[in-house]
Amino acid sequence: MPVKKIGRSKSTPPRKFARRMAKTQRSFIREILKVTEKPEIISFAGGLPHPRLFPIREISRAAARVLRESGEQALQYSTTEGFPPLREFIAARYRRKDGMAVRPEDILILSGSQQGIDLVSKALLDPGDRILIERPAYLGALQSFALFEPEFLPLPLEADGVNLPALEKALARPRAKIFHTVPNFQNPSGITYSRAKRRRIADLVRPTSAFVVEDDPYRELRFLGEDLPPIRKYLGDRAILFGSFSKIVSPGLRVGWVLASPEVMEQLVIAKQASDLHTNTFSQRIIHRYLLDHDLDDHIRTIRRAYKNQRDVMVAMLERHFPPEAQFTRPEGGMFLWVTLPPGCSVQGVFEAALREKVAFVPGNAFFVDDEGSNSFRLNFSNTSEAKIRTGIRRLARAVKRQLQKSGSKGS
Amino acid sequence: MPVKKIGRSKSTPPRKFARRMAKTQRSFIREILKVTEKPEIISFAGGLPHPRLFPIREISRAAARVLRESGEQALQYSTTEGFPPLREFIAARYRRKDGMAVRPEDILILSGSQQGIDLVSKALLDPGDRILIERPAYLGALQSFALFEPEFLPLPLEADGVNLPALEKALARPRAKIFHTVPNFQNPSGITYSRAKRRRIADLVRPTSAFVVEDDPYRELRFLGEDLPPIRKYLGDRAILFGSFSKIVSPGLRVGWVLASPEVMEQLVIAKQASDLHTNTFSQRIIHRYLLDHDLDDHIRTIRRAYKNQRDVMVAMLERHFPPEAQFTRPEGGMFLWVTLPPGCSVQGVFEAALREKVAFVPGNAFFVDDEGSNSFRLNFSNTSEAKIRTGIRRLARAVKRQLQKSGSKGS
Numbered sequence: 110m111p112v113k114k115i116g117r118s119k120s121t122p123p124r125k126f127a128r129r130m131a132k133t134q135r136s137f138i139r140e141i142l143k144v145t146e147k148p149e150i151i152s153f154a155g156g157l158p159h160p161r162l163f164p165i166r167e168i169s170r171a172a173a174r175v176l177r178e179s180g181e182q183a184l185q186y187s188t189t190e191g192f193p194p195l196r197e198f199i200a201a202r203y204r205r206k207d208g209m210a211v212r213p214e215d216i217l218i219l220s221g222s223q224q225g226i227d228l229v230s231k232a233l234l235d236p237g238d239r240i241l242i243e244r245p246a247y248l249g250a251l252q253s254f255a256l257f258e259p260e261f262l263p264l265p266l267e268a269d270g271v272n273l274p275a276l277e278k279a280l281a282r283p284r285a286k287i288f289h290t291v292p293n294f295q296n297p298s299g300i301t302y303s304r305a306k307r308r309r310i311a312d313l314v315r316p317t318s319a320f321v322v323e324d325d326p327y328r329e330l331r332f333l334g335e336d337l338p339p340i341r342k343y344l345g346d347r348a349i350l351f352g353s354f355s356k357i358v359s360p361g362l363r364v365g366w367v368l369a370s371p372e373v374m375e376q377l378v379i380a381k382q383a384s385d386l387h388t389n390t391f392s393q394r395i396i397h398r399y400l401l402d403h404d405l406d407d408h409i410r411t412i413r414r415a416y417k418n419q420r421d422v423m424v425a426m427l428e429r430h431f432p433p434e435a436q437f438t439r440p441e442g443g444m445f446l447w448v449t450l451p452p453g454c455s456v457q458g459v460f461e462a463a464l465r466e467k468v469a470f471v472p473g474n475a476f477f478v479d480d481e482g483s484n485s486f487r488l489n490f491s492n493t494s495e496a497k498i499r500t501g502i503r504r505l506a507r508a509v510k511r512q513l514q515k516s517g518s519k520g521s
Numbered sequence: 522m523p524v525k526k527i528g529r530s531k532s533t534p535p536r537k538f539a540r541r542m543a544k545t546q547r548s549f550i551r552e553i554l555k556v557t558e559k560p561e562i563i564s565f566a567g568g569l570p571h572p573r574l575f576p577i578r579e580i581s582r583a584a585a586r587v588l589r590e591s592g593e594q595a596l597q598y599s600t601t602e603g604f605p606p607l608r609e610f611i612a613a614r615y616r617r618k619d620g621m622a623v624r625p626e627d628i629l630i631l632s633g634s635q636q637g638i639d640l641v642s643k644a645l646l647d648p649g650d651r652i653l654i655e656r657p658a659y660l661g662a663l664q665s666f667a668l669f670e671p672e673f674l675p676l677p678l679e680a681d682g683v684n685l686p687a688l689e690k691a692l693a694r695p696r697a698k699i700f701h702t703v704p705n706f707q708n709p710s711g712i713t714y715s716r717a718k719r720r721r722i723a724d725l726v727r728p729t730s731a732f733v734v735e736d737d738p739y740r741e742l743r744f745l746g747e748d749l750p751p752i753r754k755y756l757g758d759r760a761i762l763f764g765s766f767s768k769i770v771s772p773g774l775r776v777g778w779v780l781a782s783p784e785v786m787e788q789l790v791i792a793k794q795a796s797d798l799h800t801n802t803f804s805q806r807i808i809h810r811y812l813l814d815h816d817l818d819d820h821i822r823t824i825r826r827a828y829k830n831q832r833d834v835m836v837a838m839l840e841r842h843f844p845p846e847a848q849f850t851r852p853e854g855g856m857f858l859w860v861t862l863p864p865g866c867s868v869q870g871v872f873e874a875a876l877r878e879k880v881a882f883v884p885g886n887a888f889f890v891d892d893e894g895s896n897s898f899r900l901n902f903s904n905t906s907e908a909k910i911r912t913g914i915r916r917l918a919r920a921v922k923r924q925l926q927k928s929g930s931k932g933s
Contacts (some may be wrong), residue, residue, distance in 0.1 A: 165588050168588060181577070182581075233539055253796070361595055361803050362802075363526065363797065363799075389774060
């Protein structure tokens, strides 16, 4: 007997768009950003670096020099893998910081590290494969993975990283292909994985066939505590590590990278070539020139100082003005902190009240694939001046208190 | 009785990489380019614009001005859709040239028009959907589509465009989703669709549910004959039209675009956001500044003049030195021409002989999904000086004649 053919029969009318599009939505955050763009609103909603910290003059000098010295190369097509000296710069930094044996050929330059999720998905995922995600998770990863029709397994996040028993259990499920994590100053929660947890994650993943996708754009933005090595340091080639110049030089130039084993790299390069041929040649050379002519660590220190001050002001204001029932994380770096209100307090109500007070944030449910997060929200502190943080948190505290009173009176 | 579950059972060992990767290969051309990179080789293999024609000083001035006047915006994250004034520039050009009613919101800026294939595939294709392709086809499209596991239906290409009965028949097949075409100075063949054929294609596609993906990076490089409107002019919203600044300003800046209906655009924007958030902000603003401060048509005339001279020299040399059994196209624009040797003459043999003569090209079979093309090859004339074209074609003619003698003696 012939095997019955799988798929749509001839009589079914054809679907207009691909099945995957039914599972993907426009970013809720981007929709919120449109509402909060008005100048009178103090917005903690976005996830932008502070533009005052962009090295504009330095980039301008680098751009001029690149065009003067190698204009024909800088404006031409280039290799899919990326500009070799820039790959070597990135590799050398890992060698120096983490003692990992990274060669330039282990680095693929990306059009921003967000592209890494698209390429890793192309290389690794078949529909129905399982992705272990953090809960709450980075929204851009959820969106990007969703196009590949996976099943998401959300894992609880604790103050020092993912819950290990939950990770272990999820790794044992069939077709558990990827554990996606933002180990430093996680977006949206602000939490950082402890060294012990990084080690334990490596131990748990090693005997399985899963990959850790280690999404690490914020590592350099640490202003408190000790810099920690990536999970890749403990796990080796089964970790696929993303990095980015977006938070330390400029996001508009769209230059990030992925560090992967030769076997995975082969697949990522094929996927990259098919996706956009190669990353902007000019931007790669500008960033490389900038890195040669300036001390990156010096610039990073300036950013850290600024963000630390902004974070300190936000934490102090939250401590002073928020009701004690509201809890919040105290990140050691990055750009976000996470507020949790008592269960049953609707963040949607806070959001609406806050908009009337002319202050905005991202409601927590945006970062969950299930119905969780309805009593939590994300605050960004990197993109707002200290003065505006003071005013904004005062306004926000009024909105929160009003909503707590409401839900309290409802509950009584 | 329960329906049997489809897919891998628990006992099957998990596939390491995604199923789609088995169907995709590294670009053969990129592999060839590595061989032909040596300076002593005259290469007609690549598909690069001539770097002497890049407006380096103008781009340098534009970059400096963008950073001086709007550095904080130019280096920041920006919208997925792209820089509004650049979208309006592109829309206005279509309105003026083609009388099409294009609004800026109908344009999505891409990281090169190659990305359009990735995004359209994400929006439209489920595995097993059928893509009608030209025969020979643009290799980059084959690669990019292949990641979405379609079935390719190759359609014969004639001197004035695709064979219409073949197109009609293929459109009638179930799940015929996309007809991909490069209507102007096709890569690799150099042929251009006639106005009549563009009209007829619109008539054939209209009653079906397929989309025409009109991949049009070369249109502006016309040095002979009459500029023709895109198929979209006749077909409207069922044509998805790609354009690019790569051939007329700079490919290294990676800025292209797609023109699509609002309904398709909605899906493409979601796919773009998930793929790389947005196109390089700085590059978009540089190109826009360049377009404001200079006459693009003036610059295009310079490119056309140069490529026409190079094409004329190549055609003249082919006429003089190639044996009469070899046929070749005489393109009215673009960057490529296509040589066909008598059936049975192995281009692989010519390729090896040519490399010994220190001249290179791309063998035709790279552009076919079936086993065709073994007696044809592509020559690029845009990236080589007239003097090198003269020397290179002389060398190539020797290799061709030698191979013809061989296959002739074998056949006798």
